[in-house]
Amino acid sequence: MNAIGRPSKPGEFSTSLQRGLAILAAFTPERPLLGVADIASQLGMTRSTVHRYISTLESMRYLVQDKVTRKYRLGVRVLDLGLAVLNSMDLREVARPFMEELCERSGHTVNMAVLDGQEIVYIERVRSRSGIDLHLFVGSRLPAYCTSMGKVLLAYLPDDELSSVLDAVELLPIGPRTITSRTELISNLESVRERGVAMNDEELARGLRSIAAPVFGQNGAVVAAVNMAVHATAHPFEEVMEKLAPMLVDATSQISAHLGFRGRRVLRNEPSSFALIP
Numbered sequence: 001m002n003a004i005g006r007p008s009k010p011g012e013f014s015t016s017l018q019r020g021l022a023i024l025a026a027f028t029p030e031r032p033l034l035g036v037a038d039i040a041s042q043l044g045m046t047r048s049t050v051h052r053y054i055s056t057l058e059s060m061r062y063l064v065q066d067k068v069t070r071k072y073r074l075g076v077r078v079l080d081l082g083l084a085v086l087n088s089m090d091l092r093e094v095a096r097p098f099m100e101e102l103c104e105r106s107g108h109t110v111n112m113a114v115l116d117g118q119e120i121v122y123i124e125r126v127r128s129r130s131g132i133d134l135h136l137f138v139g140s141r142l143p144a145y146c147t148s149m150g151k152v153l154l155a156y157l158p159d160d161e162l163s164s165v166l167d168a169v170e171l172l173p174i175g176p177r178t179i180t181s182r183t184e185l186i187s188n189l190e191s192v193r194e195r196g197v198a199m200n201d202e203e204l205a206r207g208l209r210s211i212a213a214p215v216f217g218q219n220g221a222v223v224a225a226v227n228m229a230v231h232a233t234a235h236p237f238e239e240v241m242e243k244l245a246p247m248l249v250d251a252t253s254q255i256s257a258h259l260g261f262r263g264r265r266v267l268r269n270e271p272s273s274f275a276l277i278p
Contacts, residue, residue, distance in 0.1 A: 019045065023053050024062060024078065029219060033071040061117060067160045076116045091224060092124050094258045095215070099126045099226065102251040106244060108228040110251075111136070112215070115153035118169040120144050123224070145185060146174045148200035148212035149225035155192040156214060156222040162189070177202040197245050198225075207231060211244055213252040218260030226252050 026039050034042075040050045054072060057063040061077035092112070099110040103126040110128075113120040122140045136142075144150025144165070154162060171180040179185045192198040200210040212227035228244060256263075 019043075019049070020053055020057060023050065023057065024074065027072075027074050032073050032219070033066060033069060034073075035069075035071040038071070064161070076114055091215075091259065095124060095224070095226070095255045096126070098251045098254050098258075099124065102126075102226075102228070102247060103128050106228055106247055108230055108244070110226060110228055111149065112224050112226050113147075113149040113153070114224050115144060115150070115157075116141070118144055118165055120147055120150045120153060120225075142204065143169070143174065145169060145171060146178045146200070146203040147227075148198045148210040149227045151189060151192050151198040151200070152212045152214050152225040152227075153222060155189040155198065162186075175202050175204045175208070176206050179203060197241075197249065199241070200227075211241070211248060213245075213248050215252050215259070216256040216261040216263065220261065220263065223259070226255070 022043055023039055026042055036047050036050050040047045061075045063072045064075045065072050095112055103110045108128050110126045111122055112124040113122050119141045122136055122138055144154055166182055173180055198212045210227050210229040212225045214222040215224040217223040
């Protein structure tokens, strides 16, 4: 076998597929950013060959280029390869028991999503018997800018990536209170990052209010968001923040800890303020 693991029988595999997958596999938690030269050296390929494959993977959003270093990192599209992949993810396996407990404690449906471009993708759901049902399912997609989980995931993006996402989306009014001003949305996202939780107040649909919090991976990056949706008329804003937010943050903190995150989430003096403590 050579540097990229080519088997001895050349007729049994696709060279192009093998090289593309080898490039994706070169990215690790220890080496999340790689340049063309790094990959070429690691896999024993020429720079021109690596560049050709990277261009294809980038166009399909499996790779994203860092605008500062000009190196590449894995894109969230890697998570969108199909339910078979999602079902094998440690993230869902780790999160499920805590989501079930949160659903039982709160009486509300609990969802988990990741960011893919300008949209969120639902990767797990625990449905309550009496909660709001928007006919969503694992694999459902919604615009990130008008959802609580989307706002969490956008809030923790690097500034240049957030700018690229917002450049590519038209802020259309989806619900009666959708934020359609880019300036107002950015201000809202700054508040989300400061508090550590996001509120959606009828921005997606009339009568729907939801709250979301981030899930952190081992390296401190946000890998997903978890939310609960409630009826706006039955749950005033203050009640959601004071009663549901602590339960949600407790659940996401436990999920993060089981993923290897060593920071901790704490409740500040104000009931509606949360913070990430390294």
